[in-house]
Amino acid sequence: MSEYLVVQGTADTAALESLARLAHAHSITPLTGTALRLEGAQRVPGLHEAAHEAGLDLGWVPEGRSLADSRVFVTDMDSTLITIECIDELAAFDRVGDVVDERHGEC
Numbered sequence: 001m002s003e004y005l006v007v008q009g010t011a012d013t014a015a016l017e018s019l020a021r022l023a024h025a026h027s028i029t030p031l032t033g034t035a036l037r038l039e040g041a042q043r044v045p046g047l048h049e050a051a052h053e054a055g056l057d058l059g060w061v062p063e064g065r066s067l068a069d070s071r072v073f074v075t076d077m078d079s080t081l082i083t084i085e086c087i088d089e090l091a092a093f094d095r096v097g098d099v100v101d102e103r104h105g106e107c
Helices: 013-022 047-053 077-081 086-093 097-106
Strands: 003-008 027-030 035-039 057-062
Touching: 013 027, 013 035, 013 047, 047 057, 086 097
Parallel strands: none
Antiparallel strands: 003 035, 003 057, 027 035
16 A cells, blocks of 8 residues: 655754655645645655654655544644643643642653
8 A cells, every 4th residue: 555754843944855855755745834745755764763853743644545534533732733731731820830840850
């Protein structure tokens, strides 16, 4: 089955082009403001590490599949789906943010 590579994040153009070259992609197609599809990308060693260093998330999606085909979408919410850490915000709202910060440092 054929698949394509979806990259998400806010990296600069040079980082995206570098990742596309590493994956041997022949083009970059915008999907949303922060998501792109690397057309013709190949699974190569070092790809995930390069994406991580550029601050990008990536995933392989079977050709022809779209989000509309899914019935359940599961994700880590904090700093992935939204741009804040919910636990920190809730703790600050309840005026116990300093306690949460101290305990977070122990993890």
